[in-house]
Amino acid sequence: MTDQAASASKLETEVSQLRCIACGVVRQSGATNVRCAQCGDLLEVVYPGWRTSAGMRAGGLEAAALKQLWRRRRTSCEALDESGVWRFREVLPAMEDWAHVITLREGNTPLYELPSCARAAGVRQLYAKHQGMNPTGSFKDTGMTAAASFAHEGGFRWVACASTGNTSASMAAYAARAGMRSLVLIPQGQITWGKLSQALDYGAVTCQLKTDFDGCMRVLDEVVQRMPVYLLNSVNPYRLEGQKTAAVELLERFEWQVPDHVIVPGGNLGNSSALGKALLEMMDLGLISRLPKLSVIQAEGANALVRTMRETGGKKLIPVHAETMATAIRIGSPASWKKAVRVLEATGGEVEQVSEVEIALAKAEIGADGIGCEPASAVTLAGLKKLVKQGFVKKSDSVVLILTGNLLKDPDFTLKFHRGDLFAGTPMEEEAESVLTPRQRAPMVLDASANTVIKVLEHAERVEP
Ligand code: F0G
Numbered sequence: 001m002t003d004q005a006a007s008a009s010k011l012e013t014e015v016s017q018l019r020c021i022a023c024g025v026v027r028q029s030g031a032t033n034v035r036c037a038q039c040g041d042l043l044e045v046v047y048p049g050w051r052t053s054a055g056m057r058a059g060g061l062e063a064a065a066l067k068q069l070w071r072r073r074r075t076s077c078e079a080l081d082e083s084g085v086w087r088f089r090e091v092l093p094a095m096e097d098w099a100h101v102i103t104l105r106e107g108n109t110p111l112y113e114l115p116s117c118a119r120a121a122g123v124r125q126l127y128a129k130h131q132g133m134n135p136t137g138s139f140k141d142t143g144m145t146a147a148a149s150f151a152h153e154g155g156f157r158w159v160a161c162a163s164t165g166n167t168s169a170s171m172a173a174y175a176a177r178a179g180m181r182s183l184v185l186i187p188q189g190q191i192t193w194g195k196l197s198q199a200l201d202y203g204a205v206t207c208q209l210k211t212d213f214d215g216c217m218r219v220l221d222e223v224v225q226r227m228p229v230y231l232l233n234s235v236n237p238y239r240l241e242g243q244k245t246a247a248v249e250l251l252e253r254f255e256w257q258v259p260d261h262v263i264v265p266g267g268n269l270g271n272s273s274a275l276g277k278a279l280l281e282m283m284d285l286g287l288i289s290r291l292p293k294l295s296v297i298q299a300e301g302a303n304a305l306v307r308t309m310r311e312t313g314g315k316k317l318i319p320v321h322a323e324t325m326a327t328a329i330r331i332g333s334p335a336s337w338k339k340a341v342r343v344l345e346a347t348g349g350e351v352e353q354v355s356e357v358e359i360a361l362a363k364a365e366i367g368a369d370g371i372g373c374e375p376a377s378a379v380t381l382a383g384l385k386k387l388v389k390q391g392f393v394k395k396s397d398s399v400v401l402i403l404t405g406n407l408l409k410d411p412d413f414t415l416k417f418h419r420g421d422l423f424a425g426t427p428m429e430e431e432a433e434s435v436l437t438p439r440q441r442a443p444m445v446l447d448a449s450a451n452t453v454i455k456v457l458e459h460a461e462r463v464e465p
Contacts, residue, residue, distance in 0.1 A: 015049020059090030063286040084108035100153040106141035125398040132406035140170035146242030148174035156230040162216035165195030172202035185216040234270025243274035260397035266296035267329035269340040276343025295349040297383030299324035314341035328376035354382035372407030
């Protein structure tokens with residue numbers, strides 16, 4: 001460990017606390033219960049120690065020094081510095097011993113321009129921050145490195161999560177790296193094979209429960225009450241601290257110039273909460289001088305936040321029975337809804353919902369830019385198109401889509417899309433045919449002859465010059 005890390009560690013243990021988002025009760029960081037002992041609501045990590053007599057400082061450093069230190073670490077070969085999460089450890093809760101950090105060198109994900117998607121959406125500057133380029137293929141790794149490290153430091157033998165697939169893949173990997181056992185609860189038949197196979201490969205005890213995600217969550221809540229198992233869902237406040245770093249990394253990549261909009265998919269609403277928390281903290285620390293608007297997009301069939309905002313002004317959760325082909329966000333009762341509402345209000349962002357056909361089209365459009373993502377990530381582009389039409393996003397605005405999962409997480413969806421099977425036999429079949437057919441490229445089975453292949457090539461050139 002470097003001297004700098006050691007002094008940051010000492011400072012941070014004094015500065016971060018866990019605070020209940022509802023009743024405000026505070027306790028020292030490091031406690032293992034993820035809910036408030038007083039009222040049962042969610043906890044969040046807060047950093048009262050950042051407020052010093054010399055102004056706001058993290059790890060004892062003011063904004064310019066933080067920017068320099070984080071940049072310098074990009075050339076370091078130390079594990080902590082190579083991680084795109086722990087590189088920013090001054091804005092994370094400190095470990096008692098940094099040697100307990102479990103890292104797969106997560107984060108450091110690319111920012112891509114999306115030229116053809118920009119044209120489709122009608123904006124000039126469109127970027128994708130691709131969190132699907134993380135070690136297990138989703139944004140979950142950035143949060144998992146943080147929470148799994150605290151579980152490891154806390155001496156837990158078992159960690160557990162309920163999941164629509166990505167959390168379980170990520171948790172299983174980090175648990176394995178730490179030598180911990182992992183328990184996965186997933187809704188039977190509702191997660192993709194890619195994600196399920198990851199959990200198995202990393203050695204998780206995997207239970208497919210005969211219920212949906214929300215049902216898995218309820219069962220898990222009871223399991224962790226009764227057994228010494230550490231909960232690694234995004235209700236765990238340390239998960240969100242790790243996930244914050246995607247926003248820090250994004251703004252560093254923009255040289256701390258702030259884009260006008262950041263657009264993120266909404267499922268259990270941990271990620272939008274984490275990214276929003278990062279933006280607010282960066283404002284507090286003077287790293288940025290204004291906030292981007294953070295908007296959350298949901299699938300129409302899993303639109304609890306949209307309904308909550310529209311029907312109650314964000315005051316009371318309206319749970320829904322979730323149904324969408326974007327299985328990662330098939331969630332009806334999002335745990336972090338209060339945190340997400342706070343972020344929407346603080347940044348002036350919007351909520352929007354998109355249809356299954358809109359999701360499928362947007363996914364193909366992102367693929368056509370050579371990037372690719374899983375369906376849940378594509379809601380961002382579909383939502384952006386709507387926000388542009390409504391005038392909320394202006395043509396001249398700069399926009400960043402957070403792509404949360406890798407294309408290879410759900411190859412079934414992509415194959416069905418191109419074969420034209422995705423909406424076959426559903427009420428959306430006709431609409432899908434008219435909107436999606438031009439984008440479909442079904443694989444062809446041909447005789448093994450050059451002539452046949454050349455004919456196909458010539459035909460393709462004629463149809464799409
Ligand atoms: N995109 C992907 C690819 C996801 O896997 C998830 C959530 C989300 C978006 C939504 O993020 O829940 O923070 O609002 N997946 C969780 C899981 C629920 O179990 O893998 P959120």
